[in-house]
Amino acid sequence: MSATIAARDAFKPNWTARLGLIAVALYSLYAIGQLDISWARLSVGFGEAGRFLARMVPPNFARWELLLEGMIESLQIAVLATVLGIIISLPLGLMAARNLAPWWLSAPIRGVIAVCRSLHYVIVAILFVKAIGFGALAGVAALTVASMGFVAKLFAEAVEEISMKQVEAIRATGAGPGAVLLYGVLPQVASRFIGFSLYQLDSNLRNSTLVGIVGAGGIGGTLFAAFKRFDYDFVCAILLSIIALIFVAELVSGRIRAALR
Known part of the structure; x- marks a missing residue:
């Protein structure tokens, strides 16, 4: 029973x-x-x-010079935005970690990160286009803000999950805050931070092809112009090139992740 x-x-x-x-x-x-x-x-x-x-079939690669120029600009936008976003996200993530920073510092920094994450990168790109004009600079600025919102949040969460025993051991030797971060915190999160950075680079490569549609540079502007001209065979060529770029970037980032394990 x-x-x-x-x-x-x-x-x-x-x-x-x-x-x-x-x-x-x-x-x-x-x-x-x-x-x-x-x-x-x-x-x-x-x-x-x-x-x-x-x-759209068959694709038309006759204007390959225009296509190559847009692809190179998108690649440059993605790389610059990722590098700037990572450089800014590193201190932001440390200051947002509640196990390292006091509440009066971590709370407002988390608010800044939340603001960066709250707006879609296309909306941010439109704002920057209105503020600083058309071109790649607006795209770099928009994707930098997007990178800050994503990488800083994940990095702060990774820091909050570390073992505080190593941190306390470094502090017990009389080391300053810089040494504590360098020897007690960063070694525990370095591999995850690299993974976050590689993922953000992949994301920025995709996003850089879209911000050009609103005038923020890159292959997106070329794609939008081809759509307006009803030049669909060239549109197909651009789309295939974007897919190839993302596929190559995925292979490279996968090899880097495998090498760091």
Whole structure:
């Protein structure tokens, strides 16, 4: 008898989770109706998509010089934004770590990081384009802010997970704050920080191709201009080049991660 009761208790239904799933399903149906999503519209869209893709084939690489120029500019934007973002994120992450910094310092720094993360990088790019004008500088600034929001948050969380025994041992020798960070903190988070940085570089490579659409430099501007000219075979060439760039960057970052393990 007791075994039967224990078995029933082990598989007791979670009505809270079930009601939550039902609520999500009902709201999804409501949202579909409010957004006018229907199979008729999807079928029309699929047909238009097929005709659009047919106009993109074969890709046209005749203007390879313009394509190469945009790709190089996007690569430069991504690298510069990543480097600047990492340089700024390192002290921000240390000051935001609650196990190292006092609350009156970590709290406002976490607020700054939250602000950097709250706005999409395209919105930030638009703001910088309005502030400093069109060009790559606006793209670098926008992606630097995005990098700060991502890397600084993850770095602060990594620092909060370290073992404080090593930190206390370094402090017991009479070492100053700089030595404590150099020998007690950074060795414990160095590999994770490198991983965060490589991931952010991958992300910035993808994002740098998009900020150009709002005038912040890079291949995005070339892509947007090709769309406006209905030059879809050149659009296909640009998209294939972007995919190739991201694929190569993924291979390189994977090799670096494997070498650091």
